[in-house]
Amino acid sequence: MKDREYSLNGYLGLVHQRKNPDTGTTVSVYHSEQAGMDASWGTKYHAVCEDHGALMGETSIARAKSAAMDSGAWCPDCVNIVKNKEKSRIDHFNDGVKGHENI
């Protein structure tokens, strides 16, 4: 059985696109073959961080969608965004509790 043909916003193979609230970046899910991506490792779908161009191959749409919402775990630039957010939260916290920096 052939998969349905995906296309969204004029992009062939684009299944799904939204903003990752953690990083503020746009993340997409593509049907690998239809978008011309490598599906040879069973990575039938790809989660893509559009802002940084990082890719994550996944075996199902559901997995790719949840990976897309978690780009802070696999896109190197998103990892930094999440880290910096975390850091500024901790810095802010430490401002309030001087002397307890090693919590």
Ligand SMILES: [Zn+2]
């Ligand atoms: Zn990213």
